[in-house]
Amino acid sequence: MPNTATDRSGDNVRRTKATVGLARRYWDNRYLLILMLPGLIYFVVFKYVPIYGLIIAFKDYNFFQGVWNSPWVGLEVFKELFKTPSFWEVFRNTIIISGLEFIFGFPAPIVFALLLNEVVNVGAKKAFQTISYLPHFVSWVILGGLFLQFFSPSIGPINIALKALGAKPIYFLADPKWFRAVLVSTDIWKAIGWGSIIYLAALSSIDPELYEAAALDGAGRWARTRYITLPSLYPVITIMLILATGNLVSDNFDQVFNLYNSAVYSVGDVMSTYMYRKGLEGMEYSSAAAVGLFNNIISFTLVIMANKIVKHFNEYGIW
Amino acid sequence: MKRKPIAAKKLKPSDAPFTIVNYAIMIMLSITTLYPFIFLITSSFSALDMSLGGLSIIPRQFTFSNYERVFANPNVGIGYRNTIIRTILGTSLSLLVTFCLAYALSKKTFPNRNLWTGLVVFTMFFSGGMIPSYLLVKNLKLIDSMWALILPELVSAYNFVIVRNYMQTIPQSLEESAKIDGANDITIMFRIILPVCKPILATIALWVAVWHWNAWFDCMVYISSQKGQVMQLVMRRIVMLGSSDQLTQMEGQSHDFFTPEGIKAATILVATVPIVCVYPFIQKYFVKGVLVGSLKG
Numbered sequence: 154m155p156n157t158a159t160d161r162s163g164d165n166v167r168r169t170k171a172t173v174g175l176a177r178r179y180w181d182n183r184y185l186l187i188l189m190l191p192g193l194i195y196f197v198v199f200k201y202v203p204i205y206g207l208i209i210a211f212k213d214y215n216f217f218q219g220v221w222n223s224p225w226v227g228l229e230v231f232k233e234l235f236k237t238p239s240f241w242e243v244f245r246n247t248i249i250i251s252g253l254e255f256i257f258g259f260p261a262p263i264v265f266a267l268l269l270n271e272v273v274n275v276g277a278k279k280a281f282q283t284i285s286y287l288p289h290f291v292s293w294v295i296l297g298g299l300f301l302q303f304f305s306p307s308i309g310p311i312n313i314a315l316k317a318l319g320a321k322p323i324y325f326l327a328d329p330k331w332f333r334a335v336l337v338s339t340d341i342w343k344a345i346g347w348g349s350i351i352y353l354a355a356l357s358s359i360d361p362e363l364y365e366a367a368a369l370d371g372a373g374r375w376a377r378t379r380y381i382t383l384p385s386l387y388p389v390i391t392i393m394l395i396l397a398t399g400n401l402v403s404d405n406f407d408q409v410f411n412l413y414n415s416a417v418y419s420v421g422d423v424m425s426t427y428m429y430r431k432g433l434e435g436m437e438y439s440s441a442a443a444v445g446l447f448n449n450i451i452s453f454t455l456v457i458m459a460n461k462i463v464k465h466f467n468e469y470g471i472w
Numbered sequence: 473m474k475r476k477p478i479a480a481k482k483l484k485p486s487d488a489p490f491t492i493v494n495y496a497i498m499i500m501l502s503i504t505t506l507y508p509f510i511f512l513i514t515s516s517f518s519a520l521d522m523s524l525g526g527l528s529i530i531p532r533q534f535t536f537s538n539y540e541r542v543f544a545n546p547n548v549g550i551g552y553r554n555t556i557i558r559t560i561l562g563t564s565l566s567l568l569v570t571f572c573l574a575y576a577l578s579k580k581t582f583p584n585r586n587l588w589t590g591l592v593v594f595t596m597f598f599s600g601g602m603i604p605s606y607l608l609v610k611n612l613k614l615i616d617s618m619w620a621l622i623l624p625e626l627v628s629a630y631n632f633v634i635v636r637n638y639m640q641t642i643p644q645s646l647e648e649s650a651k652i653d654g655a656n657d658i659t660i661m662f663r664i665i666l667p668v669c670k671p672i673l674a675t676i677a678l679w680v681a682v683w684h685w686n687a688w689f690d691c692m693v694y695i696s697s698q699k700g701q702v703m704q705l706v707m708r709r710i711v712m713l714g715s716s717d718q719l720t721q722m723e724g725q726s727h728d729f730f731t732p733e734g735i736k737a738a739t740i741l742v743a744t745v746p747i748v749c750v751y752p753f754i755q756k757y758f759v760k761g762v763l764v765g766s767l768k769g
Contacts (some may be wrong), residue, residue, distance in 0.1 A: 188576045188658065195569060303512075445602060
């Protein structure tokens with residue numbers, strides 16, 4: 154018994170010492186602390202307060218009572234949400250659109266990088282590269298306006314060509330049959346060049362001697378790509394794959410918001426646009442926050458799972 | 473590029489079909505990328521309806537009047553002014569805060585360094601999202617203020633990580649001599665670390681500036697007054713909602729040649745041209761940033 158007492162007091166002394174030590178260390182770094190403070194305050198106020206604010210998904214939020222004082226309702230908001238058919242429609246749209254963008258959009262920059270890498274002429278290569286980056290710098294508001302004209306049934310060049318061939322014009326942006334195709338193709342169109350940067354960098358770091366040796370062994374272009382180029386890209390592809398997994402349930406608000414209209418809600422309305430209309434236009438804050446939280450939890454879980462699974466197979470996880 | 477000599481040497485006749493096909497694909501892709509922009513440029517200089525001209529990329533009856541209409545609109549001037557202010561103010565503040573935070577957390581001696589860094593990095597993967605952020609800005613009484621466009625996205629966790637990683641590659645010895653001379657951390661940061669970090673800070677500055685230039689959603693949600701609108705949103709109102717009082721009010725003056733489509737196209741281009749003009753010069757910094765950032769994803 155006395156033994157434990159001394160042990161405990163010793164523990165206390167050690168703990169106080171540790172606290173004093175920590176305070177001391179902060180004091181020693183007081184200038185760094187001052188430098189860190191504005192950034193830290195920013196992250197607490199503008200990032201962590203909104204995370205805390207997600208608790209309104211479990212409350213009946215009203216603006217006058219505020220986040221803290223609004224009454225708790227438990228899972229009522231979620232129950233209500235899960236009963237709404239439009240929520241599931243939006244959820245399905247998000248998964249289908251993101252899924253298609255993943256299937257076609259994930260390999261696209263890899264293929265582009267591989268092909269670009271085979272362009273021998275340095276000037277031509279640079280030109281193709283610079284052109285392919287262009288759409289990345291243009292916002293979806295501008296592209297929204299641009300595609301509105303480009304896909305227009307009256308003045309859009311695609312429809313002019315269709316009409317010249319004797320076909321009926323297609324209302325790409327107002328026809329539920331076409332709208333998802335427009336979303337997926339314009340997404341790839343915007344991202345393909347920029348997405349290839351990271352693969353091109355990995356390609357340029359491959360030791361040329363490997364190719365020389367392979368060429369001596371009589372390996373053709375396909376064999377060299379298959380056995381040298383692709384394996385050297387695996388680490389980058391893996392990391393990009395993990396990050397892409399998190400996007401499987403997140404949608405591109407800017408894109409959808411600037412291209413959609415009520416005629417294509419049934420196929421094109423996604424989680425974020427739904428959340429926007431519900432929350433910021435309809436002022437159903439609790440319900441919209443619940444949509445956001447639901448989405449957030451799924452994508453966070455997906456990233457963690459993808460990271461785990463990948464680590465199981467090779468060592469290239471993101472943490 | 474390193475491969476060039478071998479590849480050139482190995483260009484046997486059997487390689488020719490591949491090379492031709494590959495170039496064809498690349499040229500097709502480039503045309504696909506450029507054509508929508510070219511179409512827009514043509515449309516903006518046309519005095520007549522483009523639909524009658526087929527797929528030609530030569531303007532139908534060349535005119536500047538579409539552009540004259542756009543610049544006659546006072547909202548365009550207001551939008552430009554606000555965009556420039558938010559870009560300059562937002563970028564400089566963002567750089568300052570990011571730089572200071574990254575410097576403090578790049579120090580191995582800083583207590584609980586990993587905890588603080590983790591706190592920042594976590595926000596990359598989990599966020600409150602649209603609704604709580606909106607309520608926060610509203611509660612802080614920032615609605616209808618320029619600060620609502622600058623503060624909510626002041627520091628990006630990703631940029632923070634890039635700058636911090638870069639700082640960690642700076643040799644310790646550089647600072648130690650200054651420390652012996654009695655300089656404190658703040659002096660060291662501005663006198664010694666800042667000049668070394670110039671390239672990475674330039675990269676981040678361009679990222680943030682382009683982000684600010686292209687931002688519109690925050691303005692749509694937080695700013696209701698006409699005087700506070702940014703260029704992207706002014707453009708959006710004219711092009712998408714077709715609302716444009718100025719489009720209809722112009723309909724009366726028939727002595728000029730213009731089309732609603734032409735005016736829309738000209739508006740889009742007025743909002744786009746500055747960014748497209750600088751992009752070939754800044755893209756190499758952008759690329760560098762992507763690569764530095766990916767070293768430790």
